[in-house]
Amino acid sequence: MKQNLNIFNPSERDINLAKVGAPIISQILGRHRHDTNFDECITFVDEHSEQIVLPASVLELLKNVLVQMAQGNAMTLVPIHAQLTTQEAADILNVSRPYVVKLLETGQIPFSKKGSHRRILYKDLLVYTTKAEELQMTALDELTAQAQELDMGY
Numbered sequence: 001m002k003q004n005l006n007i008f009n010p011s012e013r014d015i016n017l018a019k020v021g022a023p024i025i026s027q028i029l030g031r032h033r034h035d036t037n038f039d040e041c042i043t044f045v046d047e048h049s050e051q052i053v054l055p056a057s058v059l060e061l062l063k064n065v066l067v068q069m070a071q072g073n074a075m076t077l078v079p080i081h082a083q084l085t086t087q088e089a090a091d092i093l094n095v096s097r098p099y100v101v102k103l104l105e106t107g108q109i110p111f112s113k114k115g116s117h118r119r120i121l122y123k124d125l126l127v128y129t130t131k132a133e134e135l136q137m138t139a140l141d142e143l144t145a146q147a148q149e150l151d152m153g154y
Contacts, residue, residue, distance in 0.1 A: 005076045005088050010069040018069035025063040080126075083112075083119040092125060103128070 010018065045051075054062075068075050078084075078092075086104070090097040104111045104118055109128045111118045147153075 005078060005084075005091075007074050007076050009074045010072060014069055015072050018066040022063060022066035022070050025059055025066060029059055029063060078122050080123045082122040084122055084125065086118050086120070089120045089125055093129070 065075065084092070086097050086100045089109075090100045093100065100109075100120075101118070103109045104120070109120060110124045111120045113119070
């Protein structure tokens with residue numbers, strides 16, 4: 001089953017509301033950070049004054065969404081088990097689709113095939129990005145060490 005990665009672009013009004021809401025959610029979470037069974041009540045008021053109780057994990061997610069919205073960033077919510085197309089993976093990595101295909105074909109990212117279409121699990125894409133970032137940091141550390149050995153002013 002193909003997922004639709006719906007991208008949400010916040011409006012100016014959304015951004016302004018998020019700038020107000022994010023610190024409030026952060027304060028709520030901060031007050032209860034050490035409570036193991038913490039559930040906070042957020043009231044969504046309708047004509048019947050109904051409210052819903054959300055677990056702290058949802059509040060943490062909501063805080064992260066509001067922080068991104070406050071910065072005007074576009075977002076999407078992707079389940080960890082989602083199967084992505086090569087184009088969706090390329091969009092997430094901010095690279096070309098042919099580059100993603102190369103990563104798949106060289107075994108750097110696991111994938112499956114549905115007919116002639118390649119599918120990538122989002123969790124496998126996350127593993128790849130984590131490894132790639134670790135390699136980048138190692139390379140930067142090595143360059144910094146070399147620059148210091150050569151007394152290049154770093």
